[in-house]
Amino acid sequence: MILTVKDDQNLIRKTDNFLEQLNELKLDESLSLIDQYLSQFTATELLASKEWLRQEKFYRKPILQLTSMSVIAFLWNPSDITEYHRHHNYQNGFSHAFIKVLKGKAFHEVAEIVDETKPFIKLRQCYSEIVKPGMITQVQPEQAHALGNFGCGQMLSIHLYITPVKNVDEQFCLIS
Ligand SMILES: [Fe+2]
Numbered sequence: 001m002i003l004t005v006k007d008d009q010n011l012i013r014k015t016d017n018f019l020e021q022l023n024e025l026k027l028d029e030s031l032s033l034i035d036q037y038l039s040q041f042t043a044t045e046l047l048a049s050k051e052w053l054r055q056e057k058f059y060r061k062p063i064l065q066l067t068s069m070s071v072i073a074f075l076w077n078p079s080d081i082t083e084y085h086r087h088h089n090y091q092n093g094f095s096h097a098f099i100k101v102l103k104g105k106a107f108h109e110v111a112e113i114v115d116e117t118k119p120f121i122k123l124r125q126c127y128s129e130i131v132k133p134g135m136i137t138q139v140q141p142e143q144a145h146a147l148g149n150f151g152c153g154q155m156l157s158i159h160l161y162i163t164p165v166k167n168v169d170e171q172f173c174l175i176s
Pocket residue numbers: 085087097145147
């Protein structure tokens with residue numbers, strides 16, 4: 001177990017317990033368990049932290065990374081939005097992402113891959129949604145998504161990836 005938050009015995013214990021329970025479920029059927037696990041991370045505590053890294057489209061705060069999963073918090077200014085992307089993992093596959101909004105409103109679009117031919121992989125949108133505080137949503141490994149801040153204040157979200165994300169790709173083109 002590699003933790004980016006050092007000496008947090010409470011987090012280690014909760015994570016061990018969570019992974020043990022998760023093992024017995026299919027990921028699609030585990031939303032309430034994941035929601036319960038992510039509820040230990042609160043907006044007040046995360047916003048009080050100074051360890052936010054500014055990236056191109058958001059602030060990012062790694063919480064923990066294990067070989068089987070990772071947790072990262074994201075803080076978004078009003079105009080922050082990602083391109084469509086997929087989450088490549090370390091096993092040459094894709095991660096399953098679970099996103100919980102803690103503060104503000106998120107705009108979320110999910111798409112399926114229609115044609116893998118590069119340089120621009122073709123996508124078709126499956127749905128779009130507004131994710132409000134306390135709500136959790138997901139991106140299946142075979143899907144791509146775009147996420148952004150839908151409100152006029154800051155938006156805070158916490159993301160669980162199974163398995164950890166190595167990098168993302170953004171060379172997509174949306175078709176109707
Ligand atoms: Fe993502």
